[in-house]
Every structure is written in structure tokens, then in C-alpha cells.
Amino acid sequence: MSGPSTYEPKSGFTRWLDKRLPIIRLGYDSFVAYPTPRNLNYWWTFGAMLSLCLIVQIVTGVVLAMHYVPHINLAFSSVQRIDRDVPFGWLIQNIHSVGASMFFLAVYIHMFRGLYYGSYKAPRELLWILGCVIYLLMVGTAFLGYTLPWGQMSFWGATVITNLLGALPVIGESIRNWLMGGFSVDQPTINRFFSLHYLLPFVIAGVVALHVWALHESGQNNPTGVEVKSKADTVPFTPHATMKDLFATTLFIMLFAVFVFYMPDALGHADNYIPANPLQTPPEIVPEWYLLPFYAILRAFDFNIGPIDSKLAGVLAMFAAIGVLFVLPWLDTSKVRSMRYRPAARQFFLVFAVVCFGLGWCGGQNPGNILAKSGDFTATLTWIQGGQVATQPIEAQSAAQWEEAARAAEQGAQGAAMMAVTRSGATTGTLRAVSGGSPQTRTVRAATTDELETEISAVKAEVGSAAPFFTVERYTPFTFTVTRLAQVLTLYYFLFFLIILPLLGLRETPGRVPDTIAKPVGDGQTQGAA
Amino acid sequence: MAGAASSAHEVGETRRDFIFIAGGAVAAVGAAATVWPFIDQMNPAADTRALSTTEVDLTAIEPGQQIKVMWQGKPVFVRHRTPTEVADAQRDDYASLKDPQIDADRIKQEDGQAGRPEWLVLQASCTHLGCIPTFAEGAYHGWFCPCHGSVYDTSGRIRSGPAPKNLYPAPYVFTGANAIRIG
Numbered sequence A: 001m002s003g004p005s006t007y008e009p010k011s012g013f014t015r016w017l018d019k020r021l022p023i024i025r026l027g028y029d030s031f032v033a034y035p036t037p038r039n040l041n042y043w044w045t046f047g048a049m050l051s052l053c054l055i056v057q058i059v060t061g062v063v064l065a066m067h068y069v070p071h072i073n074l075a076f077s078s079v080q081r082i083d084r085d086v087p088f089g090w091l092i093q094n095i096h097s098v099g100a101s102m103f104f105l106a107v108y109i110h111m112f113r114g115l116y117y118g119s120y121k122a123p124r125e126l127l128w129i130l131g132c133v134i135y136l137l138m139v140g141t142a143f144l145g146y147t148l149p150w151g152q153m154s155f156w157g158a159t160v161i162t163n164l165l166g167a168l169p170v171i172g173e174s175i176r177n178w179l180m181g182g183f184s185v186d187q188p189t190i191n192r193f194f195s196l197h198y199l200l201p202f203v204i205a206g207v208v209a210l211h212v213w214a215l216h217e218s219g220q221n222n223p224t225g226v227e228v229k230s231k232a233d234t235v236p237f238t239p240h241a242t243m244k245d246l247f248a249t250t251l252f253i254m255l256f257a258v259f260v261f262y263m264p265d266a267l268g269h270a271d272n273y274i275p276a277n278p279l280q281t282p283p284e285i286v287p288e289w290y291l292l293p294f295y296a297i298l299r300a301f302d303f304n305i306g307p308i309d310s311k312l313a314g315v316l317a318m319f320a321a322i323g324v325l326f327v328l329p330w331l332d333t334s335k336v337r338s339m340r341y342r343p344a345a346r347q348f349f350l351v352f353a354v355v356c357f358g359l360g361w362c363g364g365q366n367p368g369n370i371l372a373k374s375g376d377f378t379a380t381l382t383w384i385q386g387g388q389v390a391t392q393p394i395e396a397q398s399a400a401q402w403e404e405a406a407r408a409a410e411q412g413a414q415g416a417a418m419m420a421v422t423r424s425g426a427t428t429g430t431l432r433a434v435s436g437g438s439p440q441t442r443t444v445r446a447a448t449t450d451e452l453e454t455e456i457s458a459v460k461a462e463v464g465s466a467a468p469f470f471t472v473e474r475y476t477p478f479t480f481t482v483t484r485l486a487q488v489l490t491l492y493y494f495l496f497f498l499i500i501l502p503l504l505g506l507r508e509t510p511g512r513v514p515d516t517i518a519k520p521v522g523d524g525q526t527q528g529a530a
Numbered sequence B: 001m002a003g004a005a006s007s008a009h010e011v012g013e014t015r016r017d018f019i020f021i022a023g024g025a026v027a028a029v030g031a032a033a034t035v036w037p038f039i040d041q042m043n044p045a046a047d048t049r050a051l052s053t054t055e056v057d058l059t060a061i062e063p064g065q066q067i068k069v070m071w072q073g074k075p076v077f078v079r080h081r082t083p084t085e086v087a088d089a090q091r092d093d094y095a096s097l098k099d100p101q102i103d104a105d106r107i108k109q110e111d112g113q114a115g116r117p118e119w120l121v122l123q124a125s126c127t128h129l130g131c132i133p134t135f136a137e138g139a140y141h142g143w144f145c146p147c148h149g150s151v152y153d154t155s156g157r158i159r160s161g162p163a164p165k166n167l168y169p170a171p172y173v174f175t176g177a178n179a180i181r182i183g
């Protein structure tokens, strides 16, 4: 792509260096002379911000590590000490924790850019996959880092996630204990999480180098998705891309600074300011905002799929949600890269983006919350006011014959207005039958099951001993809960990658690419002049 | 001539192949043997693994109360059940349960002897994803897990919600009239 090097060392020293270690040449070819398509828009500036984020996290992280103590009894207060006592510790700590969020903000925009403009298609498959690897490493690093301050969310987040691995059949338990270094999240866990949290960003830096190398081999995609045809379609990286990146990054830093200086805790959870307590679970455990969509997918599986229980299904789906990104280059069958020229695909893409936000929203809600329902929850209670109660013991020959014995007893009491069987042991129980009295019914309504149960208890308390027992018929309306919504959204997430993109590429009629774009720029200019 | 040369060649190659494969196999075993210590070091260490036990004095726990004690780094519920709670637990032995088990089996001591109905000793981790359920809440007044809404009865059996199993009993024995040892 970049062609033969055009670097010419000017001074004696650079000539000397160039013969021995052509590092200036590498920099020049990569970031000065490197040709970039002239039609790149601002969605192409997020790579620069991501590089900045990585550097910021590493620099602030190394400094934090000078003051942080990875110990269950000291970690929390050591972070507090950084915030309060260490000179400028508050600044560095805020930059690091806000930085994680800014990093993910930038990476999500960067990824959606790739999806929209088809940057994952040949010849950029590896470039895309390396990006997915970086994203996975980022998720891991952020999870490990979030554990370090050892607040309530740190501790319980780590507990829930390590327990997820325990859902794997057979080996799950061993893997979990191996990861925690014990039977619960404890001192060995925080120690190793610190070690790995320090390591992974450098691994990320390594993969970023490969990512940029792959980028410079295949060249940048551009908003039209049509490969650049000649030198006239490109401009040198410096000053064009450099200046544009600098401008966009400056805006990004301003947003970053707003969070760091005015609302450093806005993106975190208040409960993480409570020291970790293994004896008490916080009322709700939610991950950081950037992992909420995956949390929603995890919890969407509240049903078993054949032999796979709900817990394992959720874990598998969550990993699959990232996994599909790796094979995306082979799932999308369309030859056209940019969605600009794929009107149908663009609609599906926009829905997909909304779905991702929707999943994020679901991840932050209580899964049982009812969003819509067809009616009230109602219950009808029936009882006999002031009847005669006859109690009769039931004895079965064996536990297996219990049902039979109970039915026989009920038949014997035929004619009673109401009866109830209570089993008190494997073979014993009692039948209570009421005769006489006046039958009563009452219907109660409520907005949720919990409220309904309260209403039922209230009626029972009110009637009191006037009724020996009640029969309660409950009616549950059709309800649409957060979990149901998450299920619908999860379904679309996977349909988009596994069905829509593969089929659409074969069936759609792409929009026409204007000649001015399809042909090299040089031609366009002569036409324009004529 | 050409045929003879090529057959001699083949003989040489199979021999070389064998050396390659054997060499490769030895190297693979060596690599695995080298990597293993680096993986295994992350497993629970001997001091963590060492079966620690926890002694609990029961005199301080009034009926209707529970305490949480730490055993092997994990919390354990020691619950002094009221007669009503015991009756509720036994009444539901034959109710329709997700993970059917009778109360008497759940209070059994580690040595196989019967427990005492008023004392229930359970591992305090929700069998869903490991949160600590809250005491005497939920429709069955056993425990309620705030994380994803699992409801347990006064025997610690799962009654509703996503958890697949009953709360696991902790291994314990009575060491006196008013003392137990966990582990």
C-alpha cells in the first residue's frame, strides 16, 4: 500500500542512524508520508483517541501502582489515600477511572464505524480480528481493574463473574477455584488480579502494534467503501490526518476533562465506596456501563435449552455475542463494503444500533420489572363461613401409594362443601372437610405478584378463624418484563449477524455508486473541467 | 538407476521423519512439563486448602435468629429456627420442589447422625451466582437473594427464581449440647 519509502535522511546523524536502525524511516513512512484516502470523515479519528487512551491508562496506572496495596484489608483505604493524601493523587486516580469509560466510549464508536463502512471485509479481515482481540483484552483488563479498589461492587462483581465460569460442566468448579486461588474471592484473588491488570495493558499495546501494522499493509477503508484507485485519491498522513486527529482528539479530551474535574463518579456505582464485605451482598449488582449489554444477554436466558441449563446458556450466549464478531468477515456475504450503498442493510444496521443501546438499558434494570401487562394480577378466594370441620387422618401403605390413598379419602368425604388434603409425612396426612355454612368469594387485584400476595394475606387475616381454609385461584395476566425485552433484543443481535447479514448480501440490490467515486479522481477532474 | 536412487531417498526420509516426530514428541512433553508449574501455581495453596474448621457457640443465638460465620473464607448460615419455621419446613417436605429434599436430610450431621430440627447450618452462597441471600425474607420467610430474586424456604430449599439448587448444607457436627464444629 504505502509503496517504496520516500524518506531521505537530511543530517549526518540521521544518515548514520538510518543505516543501522531505520527507526525514523519507519516513523516517517507510517505517520508522515503514509497515504490516507482524502475522503475520510470524523469517524476515522477514533483510532487516534484510542491510542491516547491506552497511553493515559498505562501512565496513570503505573503511578497508581506506586501507592496501591493489593491486600483485602488495605486495598480500599489505599485507594482512599491516593484520593485524599497523595499529592495530585485525586487527579491521577480520577483520570484512570474515568479513562476506562472514555476508552470504551471510543472503542464502541470505532467498532460501529467498522461495522457500518464494512471495514472488516477483505482484505481487512485480520485487521478486524486483531481489533476484536484488543476489545476482549480491554474487557478483561477493565474487569480486573474494577476489582482492585475492593469496594462492594468490586468484590461482588468478581464473585458473580468467577461463579459464571463455575457454570461450565465438569471442569467449571476447578477452573473457578484455579482463577480465585481459593474457594472464594479473597487475598489470592486480589493479588493475582493486580498482577494481571498490570500485565494486560502491555499485551494490548503489543496487539495494537500488530493492528496498526495490518492497517498499513491493507490501507484504510473510506466512507464509500470503494478502494482508493490512484495516488490522486489520497493525501499524506501529515499534515492532513494528523491535524484532523488532533482536532477531534482535543474535543475528546475536553469531554474527558469535564468528567475528570466535574463528575468523576458519575459513571461509577455509589456502592463501590463501601468497603467489600463478604458477608453482605449489595441490593443490586451491576457492572460498569460499558458491560451492561453483555450482562443483559447473560440474564436474558431464564429458561433451559434441552440439556443446557439457563445459567450455562446465558454464559455461552454472552461469549458468543463477542465470538460472532470474530467470524463476521465471513458471515457478511455482500461484496459492497459501505452501508451507504446498501439501503436495506442500512435500515437493519440502524435497528441493530438501537438494539445495542436497548440491551445496555436492560442490563441496568431489575430483570423482573414489568414494562407492560395485559391486565391486573387477580386472585379469587373462596371459603366457607361458619361450617362444620371434620378432620380425618390419611394413611397410605407406602409413599408410592400416597396419591391413591388421598383420592380415596376425598371420595369418602363426598358431599362436603370444601375439602383440603395436607401431607405431613411420606405416608401420612390429613383430610379436612367442611360441611354446612355459607360459601363466600372475594376477588382481589394488584399490579404485581408480590402485591397480590399481600392482598391475599390481608383478606385471610380479615376473615381470620371464621374460615377453616381457603381455596385461592390466581390469575396471572400476560406480562412483558425487562427479561422478555432483553430476550427479543438478544434474538435480534444474533439474527443480525447470523441470518440477516449472510442472506442480505445475496439478495439485496445495492445502491449505485456514482461514477465520480467508482472512477479514479483524476478522470473526474478532467470531466469537471470539460 | 533413477528408481533405486528414489527408493534409497525414501528410506532416508522415513527415518528422518521418525526422528522428527520422536524429537517433536519429546519437546512437546518437555514444554507441557515446563508450563504445568506455571499453571498449577494459581490453584489454591496448601494453607488455603488445609481443611480449616470453625467452632460455633450456639448459646448466643436466640430462636428466630441466625448468625453468619466464616468457614474456609466462605460465609455459613447458622440458623436457630422457631417451632413455626421448623413446622413450615417439614410441612413442605412433599410440596412440589425444584430440588426435592426433606428437611431431616438437610439438617443431618456430617457423621450421618440426625441433626436437631431447630438448628440449620447452610453455606450462605446462592446456588445461582453466589450472592448472600438475606435472612427471613421472601414469600417463604427463609431467605431471599437480592441479586436475581431467588426465594428459599425455612429449610433453605429453592422455591422460586433462577437458582437451580437448594442452599448447600455445610458439613458440621455437634460437639456438645450447645456447640458445633463446621468442617
Ligand code: HEM
Binding pocket: A054, A057, A058, A059, A060, A061, A062, A063, A064, A065, A068, A079, A093, A096, A097, A100, A103, A138, A141, A142, A143, A145, A146, A147, A148, A149, A197, A198, A200, A201, A202, A204, A268
Ligand atoms: C487497557 C488499559 C486499562 C484499563 C481499561 C484499566 C481499567 C481500570 C479500571 C476500570 C479500574 C478501576 C478504577 C476505579 O474504580 O478506581 C482500574 C484500576 C487500577 N488500575 Fe487500571 N486500567 C488499564 C491500565 C492500567 C495499567 C497499565 C496499570 C498499571 C501498570 C493499571 C493500574 C491500576 C491500578 C493500580 C488500579 C487500582 C487503583 C484505582 O482504582 O485507582 N491500570 N483500572
Ligand code: FES
Binding pocket: B126, B127, B128, B129, B130, B131, B145, B146, B147, B148, B149, B150, B161, B162, B163
Ligand atoms: S445469585 Fe442469587 S439469584 Fe442470582
